[in-house]
Amino acid sequence: MKSDYSFTLLATDGMARRGRIDTWRGDVQTPAFMPVGTVGTVKGMYPEQVRDTGADILLGNTYHLMLRPGAERVAALGGLHDFMDWQRPILTDSGGFQVMSLTKLRKLTEKGVTFRSHIDGSAHELTPERSIEIQTLLDSDIIMQLDECIPLPSEHKEMERAMELSLRWAQRSKDAFGNQPHRSLHGIVQGGDNAELRGRSAAGLKSIGFNGYSIGGLAVGEPQEVMFRVLSEITPELPTDKPRYLMGVGKPDDILGGIERGVDMFDCVHPTRAGRHGHAYTRFGVINLKNARHKDDPRPLDEESPNPNCRRFSRAYLHHLIRTEEMLGAMILSQINLSYYQQLCIGARTAIEAGTLADYAAQTRATWAAGDIAVI
Amino acid sequence: MKSDYSFTLLATDGMARRGRIDTWRGDVQTPAFMPVGTVGTVKGMYPEQVRDTGADILLGNTYHLMLRPGAERVAALGGLHDFMDWQRPILTDSGGFQVMSLTKLRKLTEKGVTFRSHIDGSAHELTPERSIEIQTLLDSDIIMQLDECIPLPSEHKEMERAMELSLRWAQRSKDAFGNQPHRSLHGIVQGGDNAELRGRSAAGLKSIGFNGYSIGGLAVGEPQEVMFRVLSEITPELPTDKPRYLMGVGKPDDILGGIERGVDMFDCVHPTRAGRHGHAYTRFGVINLKNARHKDDPRPLDEESPNPNCRRFSRAYLHHLIRTEEMLGAMILSQINLSYYQQLCIGARTAIEAGTLADYAAQTRATWAAGDIAVI
Ligand SMILES: [Zn+2]
Numbered sequence: 001m002k003s004d005y006s007f008t009l010l011a012t013d014g015m016a017r018r019g020r021i022d023t024w025r026g027d028v029q030t031p032a033f034m035p036v037g038t039v040g041t042v043k044g045m046y047p048e049q050v051r052d053t054g055a056d057i058l059l060g061n062t063y064h065l066m067l068r069p070g071a072e073r074v075a076a077l078g079g080l081h082d083f084m085d086w087q088r089p090i091l092t093d094s095g096g097f098q099v100m101s102l103t104k105l106r107k108l109t110e111k112g113v114t115f116r117s118h119i120d121g122s123a124h125e126l127t128p129e130r131s132i133e134i135q136t137l138l139d140s141d142i143i144m145q146l147d148e149c150i151p152l153p154s155e156h157k158e159m160e161r162a163m164e165l166s167l168r169w170a171q172r173s174k175d176a177f178g179n180q181p182h183r184s185l186h187g188i189v190q191g192g193d194n195a196e197l198r199g200r201s202a203a204g205l206k207s208i209g210f211n212g213y214s215i216g217g218l219a220v221g222e223p224q225e226v227m228f229r230v231l232s233e234i235t236p237e238l239p240t241d242k243p244r245y246l247m248g249v250g251k252p253d254d255i256l257g258g259i260e261r262g263v264d265m266f267d268c269v270h271p272t273r274a275g276r277h278g279h280a281y282t283r284f285g286v287i288n289l290k291n292a293r294h295k296d297d298p299r300p301l302d303e304e305s306p307n308p309n310c311r312r313f314s315r316a317y318l319h320h321l322i323r324t325e326e327m328l329g330a331m332i333l334s335q336i337n338l339s340y341y342q343q344l345c346i347g348a349r350t351a352i353e354a355g356t357l358a359d360y361a362a363q364t365r366a367t368w369a370a371g372d373i374a375v376i
Numbered sequence: 377m378k379s380d381y382s383f384t385l386l387a388t389d390g391m392a393r394r395g396r397i398d399t400w401r402g403d404v405q406t407p408a409f410m411p412v413g414t415v416g417t418v419k420g421m422y423p424e425q426v427r428d429t430g431a432d433i434l435l436g437n438t439y440h441l442m443l444r445p446g447a448e449r450v451a452a453l454g455g456l457h458d459f460m461d462w463q464r465p466i467l468t469d470s471g472g473f474q475v476m477s478l479t480k481l482r483k484l485t486e487k488g489v490t491f492r493s494h495i496d497g498s499a500h501e502l503t504p505e506r507s508i509e510i511q512t513l514l515d516s517d518i519i520m521q522l523d524e525c526i527p528l529p530s531e532h533k534e535m536e537r538a539m540e541l542s543l544r545w546a547q548r549s550k551d552a553f554g555n556q557p558h559r560s561l562h563g564i565v566q567g568g569d570n571a572e573l574r575g576r577s578a579a580g581l582k583s584i585g586f587n588g589y590s591i592g593g594l595a596v597g598e599p600q601e602v603m604f605r606v607l608s609e610i611t612p613e614l615p616t617d618k619p620r621y622l623m624g625v626g627k628p629d630d631i632l633g634g635i636e637r638g639v640d641m642f643d644c645v646h647p648t649r650a651g652r653h654g655h656a657y658t659r660f661g662v663i664n665l666k667n668a669r670h671k672d673d674p675r676p677l678d679e680e681s682p683n684p685n686c687r688r689f690s691r692a693y694l695h696h697l698i699r700t701e702e703m704l705g706a707m708i709l710s711q712i713n714l715s716y717y718q719q720l721c722i723g724a725r726t727a728i729e730a731g732t733l734a735d736y737a738a739q740t741r742a743t744w745a746a747g748d749i750a751v752i
């Protein structure tokens with residue numbers, strides 16, 4: 001294990017990048033998908049099961065963890081890694097996104113944001129400095145600055161105001177972070193769907209200087225084509241020697257498009273949430289196991305999958321588990337979806353190394369479009 | 377693997393017995409606790425996780441499976457073992473107990489029982505013959521006769537009526553079962569809390585002749601001392617060369633008392649249900665992880681447990697998972713409880729072989745009574 005954080009760009013293919021992040025808790029192969037351990041657990045999975053899907057790194061939600069069990073408590077218990085028994089790297093968000101999306105009675109000022117918990121109504125304050133402090137208490141390996149994330153579409157003035165506030169908070173976050181060689185700090189590019197605002201945000205962040213650059217304020221209501229256009233405009237403005245992380249994205253098709261546009265890291269609750277709702281991601285696209293077509297189908301989801309859970313259980317059994325709302329159904333489909341997301345990233349890494357990402361992407365999209373195997 | 381079913385009595389200690397059931401799907405060491413896979417899954421656990429707790433055999437619920445997904449469907453899909461990917465022995469109940477406890481508008485006649493599903497109100501009929509047919513369709517290894525199980529206390533006349541009906545159904549079950557050398561059929565002793573009725577039931581069943589003898593109609597409202605008294609009266613009336621199974625029992629203390637009174641097999645939903653509710657069974661007795669005393673406790677549940685889940689997670693983390701109603705909390709505590717039940721049985725087997733069951737039972741009860749480790 002290295003004692004410092006570093007990023008190595010191993011190969012490129014068009015805008016796409018193949019890299020490796022080294023941390024003292026282990027390396028992260030990129031492009032990387034990070035499962036979300038919202039409140040100290042990836043829902044329905046033991047940590048070793050998450051690791052076995054191929055995940056190198058998890059995301060922890062600062063907002064949820066600061067409310068329950070509380071950052072000081074996690075610190076007293078030895079940090080988030082020991083708390084949840086995940087000894088590999090953890091990235092934490094700043095908490096800002098959930099404050100904006102989940103809480104009521106919140107008030108945003110230059111200083112930070114005050115809000116009431118969505119659980120018990122208790123009052124809390126989050127500032128750039130407090131967010132860094134919380135993430136440090138959690139013992140996060142990759143820390144996010146506090147930013148203001150607004151929905152799309154928004155007025156230009158509003159996008160500019162939020163972007164400039166986020167930039168001032170970026171500087172305060174950098175100051176608060178100080179010198180922590182074992183950890184990494186990310187600035188977050190904002191600016192909505194406007195290229196000029198995004199460019200000013202990226203330039204401002206670069207002049208402050210971060211270990212990595214996150215792209216926030218996307219997947220907040222805009223069409224996929226707008227997200228892809230913004231990505232194509234912004235990744236060339238970011239340093240090539242630092243990782244880029246597209247926050248809160250997305251479905252497999254979003255991730256493939258993000259990889260093609262130079263993104264290195266992704267996270268999303270979608271694979272586990274979709275799993276709990278009976279949806280399985282496979283090379284045949286998304287399969288709704290609630291559907292009656294699976295009721296008597298003895299075939300596995302995908303007999304050629306490298307994931308044993310895709311081969312060992314019949315569609316009829318998965319249908320039955322989902323219909324009876326058995327925990328095991330949610331557990332299996334969460335595992336299947338996280339595993340598929342990792343396979344997608346592994347495939348992209350191999351293709352970028354070989355310079356064949358366009359072929360890989362085209363073939364992947366073709367099998368998605370061809371859809372599921374025929375009804376029995 | 378042997379091709380036929382057999383039971384071998386390996387050792388005795390007082391009334392207690394150490395034995396082995398051989399089936400072509402593997403052996404079952406007794407005394408045995410059977411986790412309940414209600415509707416084709418032990419709640420919150422992969423089949424290999426159930427096996428890893430030490431379980432040799434599962435119980436499947438005929439009532440639940442006949443409604444969803446349906447016995448004919450399970451048969452078409454290759455039987456219950458393939459359906460749920462559990463390749464070791466499965467015992468099924470007759471369905472009668474759930475019909476009596478869960479359904480409305482049921483009507484009991486000499487022929488059998490008609491009822492409406494508690495799920496969708498659909499009409500169904502269960503007769504001794506149909507119960508055998510369903511259990512055979514499920515590909516059960518150890519089959520139960522249909523019986524009538526009534527609550528305690530009940531009137532003598534009512535206990536006698538139900539016992540005599542169960543005996544007539546026992547004969548019809550035996551006739552319907554026919555010659556199936558790979559499977560085993562159990563008669564069920566009824567007769568409430570009355571020794572004379574229980575004795576007549578046992579005698580009647582013995583004269584019909586079964587591969588094993590179940591004790592039904594207990595843990596249906598009576599105090600534990602009544603259950604123990606009935607067990608002490610009835611097990612001497614049963615053949616020594618066949619296994620005895622106490623149905624639907626119970627908590628660890630019930631199981632230990634049952635073993636002392638000559639019972640070989642047990643099942644109960646309690647360990648997984650208690651786990652979902654935040655209760656952990658340990659050598660310190662039952663621990664309620666919802667309790668605020670665990671909130672900041674970095675210690676594991678039991679650092680000397682042979683079960684890794686009792687050592688790797690802090691009480692604070694388990695408390696947090698239960699409080700946030702995370703699936704992983706239910707998963708871990710279900711595993712911990714099933715594992716503890718298996719440890720209890722393993723300890724009893726070793727003690728019976730050594731002729732030291734009384735010491736083992738006294739020591740186990742003493743650590744339960746001493747309670748949890750001191751608050752930190
Ligand atoms: Zn998402």
Ligand SMILES: [Zn+2]
Pocket residue numbers: 624625626643644645646
């Ligand atoms: Zn029970």
